[in-house]
Amino acid sequence: xxxxxxxxxxxxxxxxxxxxxxxxxxxxxxxxxxxxxxxxxxxxxxxxxxxxxxxxxxxxxxxxxxxxxxxxxxxxxxxxxxxxxxxxxxxxxxxxxxxxxxxxxxxxxxxxxxxxxxxxxxxxxxxxxxxxxxxxxxxxxxxxxxxxxxxxxxxxxxxxxxxxxxxxxxxxxxxxxxxxxxxxxxxxxxxxxxxxxxxxxxxxxxxxxxxxxxxxxxxxxxxxxxxxxxxxxxxxxxxxxxxxxxxxx
Amino acid sequence: xxxxxxxxxxxxxxxxxxxxxxxxxxxxxxxxxxxxxxxxxxxxxxxxxxxxxxxxxxxxxxxxxxxxxxxxxxxxxxxxxxxxxxxxxxxxxxxxxxxxxxxxxxxxxxxxxxxxxxxxxxxxxxxxxxxxxxxxxxxxxxxxxxxxxxxxxxxxxxxxxxxxxxxxxxxxxxxxxxxxxxxxxxxxxxxxxxxxxxxxxxxxxxxxxxxxxxxxxxxxxxxxxxxxxxxxxxxxxxxxxxxxxxxxxxxxxxxxxxxxxxxxxxxxxxxxxxxxxxxxxxxxxxxxxxxxxxxxxxxxxxxxxxxxxxxxxxxxxxxxxxxxxxxxxxxxxxxxxxxxxxxxxxxxxxxxxxxxxxxxxxxxxxxxxxxxxxxxxxxxxxxxxxxxxxxxxxxxxxxxxxxxxxxxxxxxxxxxxxxxxxxxxxxxxxxxxxxxxxxxxxxxxxxxxxxxxxxxxxxxxxxxxxxxxxxxxxxxxxxxxx
Numbered sequence: 001x002x003x004x005x006x007x008x009x010x011x012x013x014x015x016x017x018x019x020x021x022x023x024x025x026x027x028x029x030x031x032x033x034x035x036x037x038x039x040x041x042x043x044x045x046x047x048x049x050x051x052x053x054x055x056x057x058x059x060x061x062x063x064x065x066x067x068x069x070x071x072x073x074x075x076x077x078x079x080x081x082x083x084x085x086x087x088x089x090x091x092x093x094x095x096x097x098x099x100x101x102x103x104x105x106x107x108x109x110x111x112x113x114x115x116x117x118x119x120x121x122x123x124x125x126x127x128x129x130x131x132x133x134x135x136x137x138x139x140x141x142x143x144x145x146x147x148x149x150x151x152x153x154x155x156x157x158x159x160x161x162x163x164x165x166x167x168x169x170x171x172x173x174x175x176x177x178x179x180x181x182x183x184x185x186x187x188x189x190x191x192x193x194x195x196x197x198x199x200x201x202x203x204x205x206x207x208x209x210x211x212x213x214x215x216x217x218x219x220x221x222x223x224x225x226x227x228x229x230x231x232x233x234x235x236x237x238x239x240x241x242x243x244x245x246x247x248x249x
Numbered sequence: 250x251x252x253x254x255x256x257x258x259x260x261x262x263x264x265x266x267x268x269x270x271x272x273x274x275x276x277x278x279x280x281x282x283x284x285x286x287x288x289x290x291x292x293x294x295x296x297x298x299x300x301x302x303x304x305x306x307x308x309x310x311x312x313x314x315x316x317x318x319x320x321x322x323x324x325x326x327x328x329x330x331x332x333x334x335x336x337x338x339x340x341x342x343x344x345x346x347x348x349x350x351x352x353x354x355x356x357x358x359x360x361x362x363x364x365x366x367x368x369x370x371x372x373x374x375x376x377x378x379x380x381x382x383x384x385x386x387x388x389x390x391x392x393x394x395x396x397x398x399x400x401x402x403x404x405x406x407x408x409x410x411x412x413x414x415x416x417x418x419x420x421x422x423x424x425x426x427x428x429x430x431x432x433x434x435x436x437x438x439x440x441x442x443x444x445x446x447x448x449x450x451x452x453x454x455x456x457x458x459x460x461x462x463x464x465x466x467x468x469x470x471x472x473x474x475x476x477x478x479x480x481x482x483x484x485x486x487x488x489x490x491x492x493x494x495x496x497x498x499x500x501x502x503x504x505x506x507x508x509x510x511x512x513x514x515x516x517x518x519x520x521x522x523x524x525x526x527x528x529x530x531x532x533x534x535x536x537x538x539x540x541x542x543x544x545x546x547x548x549x550x551x552x553x554x555x556x557x558x559x560x561x562x563x564x565x566x567x568x569x570x571x572x573x574x575x576x577x578x579x580x581x582x583x584x585x586x587x588x589x590x591x592x593x594x595x596x597x598x599x600x601x602x603x604x605x606x607x608x609x610x611x612x613x614x615x616x617x618x619x620x621x622x623x624x625x626x627x628x629x630x631x632x633x634x635x636x637x638x639x640x641x642x643x644x645x646x647x648x649x650x651x652x653x654x655x656x657x658x659x660x661x662x663x664x665x666x667x668x669x670x671x672x673x674x675x676x677x678x679x680x681x682x683x684x685x686x687x688x689x690x691x692x693x694x695x696x697x698x699x700x701x702x703x704x705x706x707x708x709x710x711x712x713x714x715x716x717x718x719x720x721x722x723x724x725x726x727x728x729x730x731x
Contacts, residue, residue, distance in 0.1 A: 048682075048686050049686070050682050052678075071685070072685040073686075073689060073690055076685065076687055084683065084686075088680050088683035090683075090684075090698055090701050091674075091702065092704040093697050093698060093701030097697070097700075098684070098697060101689060101697060102687035102688050103688075105687075106687075141701060142701075158687065162687065
């Protein structure tokens with residue numbers, strides 16, 4: 001589903017990604033863990049198509065297509081979704097209006113009919129109920145005045161509505177209390193399936209207790225320095241990154 | 250970041266869609282302005298002597314006045330002798346009696362504008378008066394309104410059919426001596442709309458006028474007068490477009506509203522005159538005087554405007570709150586993109602007791618646009634218990650535009666309560682990226698962000714116009730959900 005080869009990226013003259021190699025097959029959930037400053041968020045933003053990064057080398061194939069040649073919105077329409085670490089507020093713009101526009105942009109691209117307001121609301125209510133969200137949130141301005149937990153859940157809600165093929169979750173567990181974390185994890189788990197792949201980017205192992213990954217990768221100084229199964233996450237938690245991040249012998 | 254900024258610039262300077270001209274034979278006055286021009290216009294319209302005299306007084310007054318230069322806009326001197334003050338589509342010479350008599354070419358013009366008069370008459374239930382260049386072309390729905398005693402017609406027709414009403418109210422809100430452009434308008438106005446809602450009548454449909462400047466080098470000087478008698482209600486909409494031309498064209502309109510006891514007038518404008526090209530060539534100078542007088546107790550007047558067009562906008566729709574407990578409101582979205590300049594705002598003059606006013610102004614600046622909010626809230630001595638709430642928000646797109654606010658407050662009564670809020674924000678790269686990462690094009694993203702910013706004003710527009718306004722800002726339907 002996603003194949004990253006020798007990816008190098010700089011921002012403001014600093015090398016952040018220094019040769020990432022990573023493959024996430026369809027149907028699998030992978031985690032990328034790493035300390036602050038290892039390049040986790042840069043990786044997420046580069047994959048999602050944020051501007052301002054200089055890609056020096058490497059390529060990324062997404063379902064067989066050249067991901068880096070696509071604009072951010074093309075990637076989204078092709079089925080890549082980034083759940084933001086810090087969701088952005090847009091004053092005055094209702095969550096419903098925003099998401100309906102986004103969903104219809106994606107559906108149009110897939111050749112599906114656009115949803116009208118009633119169909120959209122019906123679908124949204126079902127999805128929100130699963131995440132334990134208050135449907136009045138739909139009428140509130142996007143992320144404005146949302147609590148940290150509401151913002152994160154709103155990201156997962158958007159993901160559930162847009163039904164991407166590839167889900168990229170950037171520090172989705174940060175700032176969540178245990179109840180909210182469980183709800184978010186349930187929402188993520190509900191989306192696991194053979195046709196979909198996920199990449200969880202996280203600092204802590206916490207989320208991985210609820211969303212069990214098929215593989216764990218350690219990112220350090222812009223490279224994947226170790227890969228392993230879910231036990232690697234626990235090892236990192238116990239020994240810390242300095243102890244566990246050394247390349248395998 | 251520069252790439253992003255450029256994108257935003259491109260988005261906010263879309264191609265002007267109404268820039269075509271129609272090939273309609275016109276009958277025009279010679280260029281220039283003199284007493285003879287005023288007499289010619291008056292004669293063309295077959296006006297009574299009192300109106301000619303009124304025009305001439307205005308003209309003489311205008312000659313003694315100096316063009317105001319205090320606003321925050323710049324433009325080369327206007328040669329008032331190089332303007333054509335009267336232009337009428339030739340076929341409209343004798344005035345249309347009904348839609349069937351209207352030149353099909355004219356109707357095509359309006360269809361192209363998206364206002365099929367016949368369609369609208371049948372389906373939408375909006376009564377439309379359409380003013381092309383200087384002459385009113387057709388007024389739909391006249392009979393239905395007439396059965397309620399409502400008069401809705403062109404200004405010329407009102408002068409002919411209801412001279413007593415026109416004579417009583419014309420100039421009662423904006424005197425012919427009011428200001429340079431109002432005096433000019435009073436001297437040479439050629440047509441416009443007139444609406445009269447009798448006592449206790451609630452106008453059952455939106456009244457609407459579409460203005461279009463078609464002929465070249467022509468000024469448009471229309472005059473609108475709306476009178477709502479005791480307990481009457483009317484919602485009035487006005488829309489404007491003009492063809493793309495390299496030279497600037499002057500539009501100096503006057504709108505007067507009068508609301509008697511318990512009457513309410515809602516006046517909405519979607520102004521999309523040709524704004525000029527990206528380099529600032531051409532475009533309409535929109536120098537307009539709009540004022541409403543809440544003459545009666547508990548009367549209400551609200552102005553809602555979406556100003557996206559014109560090279561320069563200079564207008565301050567105002568309310569004189571004379572009757573006790575009267576209410577004034579001003580809701581405005583003004584866009585200044587490319588080289589557009591907008592200097593707009595309102596005046597709320599509180600005379601009566603317990604009068605209230607609300608001002609919500611949203612200025613959007615992009616490209617090299619300059620957007621100025623200029624407002625006055627004056628509480629006179631007798632206006633005990635007066636209240637005002639003002640909110641002025643500015644949204645900046647890019648780093649070459651400007652937003653300015655000049656709010657003025659004069660309080661002569663210690664019991665008055667005033668609140669003022671202001672904010673300035675920028676569309677951030679992070680907002681755009683967030684939207685795009687959900688599959689929205691940058692263009693749609695800007696539209697949605699702008700729609701969010703303008704929400705409080707769009708809410709005030711009648712449904713049909715809200716849609717048009719959002720389209721104008723390139724926005725897909727807001728409010729369809731919830």
